[in-house]
Amino acid sequence: MLTGDDTISAIATAIGEGGIGIIRISGSKAMAIAGKLFISKSGKTVDSLLSHQVMYGHIIDPASGETVDEAILLSMRAPRSYTCEDVVEIHCHGGPVPLKRILDLTLVQGARLAEPGEFTKRAFLNGRLDLAQAEAVIDIIRSKTDASLKVAVGNLSGQLSEQVRALRHAVLRMIAQLEAAIDFPEEDIEEAAAADVAQLIAEAKSRLTTLLATAQTGRILREGLATVIIGKPNVGKSSLLNALLREKRAIVTDIPGTTRDIIEEYVNIGGIPLKIIDTAGIRDTADVVEKIGVERAKALVEQADLILLLLDSSAPLSPEDRAVLELLPGKQAIVLINKSDLPARLETEEVEKYTGGRLVLKISVAREEGLAALEQAIVDMVYGGQVSPGEAAFVNNVRHSAALRAALERLNDAEATIEAGMPSDCIVVDLREAWEKLGAVTGDTVGEDIIDQIFTQFCIGK
16 A cells, blocks of 8 residues: 555546536545535535545635535545545536636645546555556557457456466466475486476466467557558549548549548447558659658558558559559558449459459449458458457557567577576576566566556546
8 A cells, every 4th residue: 555645636537528527536635635625515524424425515615615616525435446545536517617626626725636647556556456457447548449448348357467467376386396396406306397397388388379369459459450541543542431431531533643641540340440541542643742642651551550452443454553562562451353333354363463362352332342341351350260359368558468478488498498408497597587577567577667657648537
């Protein structure tokens, strides 16, 4: 439990107008501060309020006696609160003026303005959440689809943490087994202990590899699948964007070069958030503005997770088409032959010569044909046969995946050390490093600088 009299306060609801706004106060002075500002309609005092009870009344400026707003006060006494400290929430009208007035009054009475993420940081430091669970809080707030929300909620409930702790416990048992062999050399069990540990390492590596296999999907569900639509002018890129969004977001005309700048939107495809980008048609052009758009489109291709490359079914493969197809090597892509409702002058077999085995689909954006198959192909590509979110733990954080990969490397080192016939204390060194890397996920073995950096990503009030 944190010690000291430091009490923090912040507005916990989003900026702007709303029916309800919340000011949250946490710390040893939370009840006393609320008691100086809140007058209940029933005449009861804040001190008399039991934990997790509410009281209706008014917020009063103690200096002037002026009524600032009517409010409901919620009391949550330590340790049964989000921060494991005394917490008071003042629920008032959700306008910026009453919220700021009440927040200012809490600061005058002895609270200080909370730093970004400080409420969740206190929950972590007081042992209510581990670091992976704390990071899941911000993932819930930022989730873009039901699937990304399920992953975040699963991690908040401890699905990932439980698996990591189980792995840490398994590694710790290996260390204990080897150290026992080192401590009792007369028993002549060191070689047998190393053989047993080699089997346990193989099992731990398998579990860790399975967990890491979810990292790419988890990252996409958290951050979105960076998807770039490319093709020559007038092939239907903006029409495809509008069709996936189910709204007319991009201007569509028969004039080549209509799209000059980059258009970026999020679209929900089977629970997967696609950060989809419509680019300028790729071609040689003398127009300065269009040329900049083409160069930006090529740069975005390099950064994309997925490319949707459009070709025109009603026209033979052109030099411009071939130039676009040359951008595919090394990239994950789906090739779409659009305008399949028109007389065909481009066959799938001809296109497949240039696609390197990538999926080729015939679609008609105008008639909305083939779009369901495209969406299913994206879902299959992202999940890759994995279970859906909510059924198992997903690694959705770059920091977590880096720590898990480092732990896997240390287990590989330990395995190599055993195979080389090196002493048990050398194996223990590798295993201890693996144990520490796993602890970085849950926050057991990270420094204050990492913790501070994580919580600065949070909004104030959470």
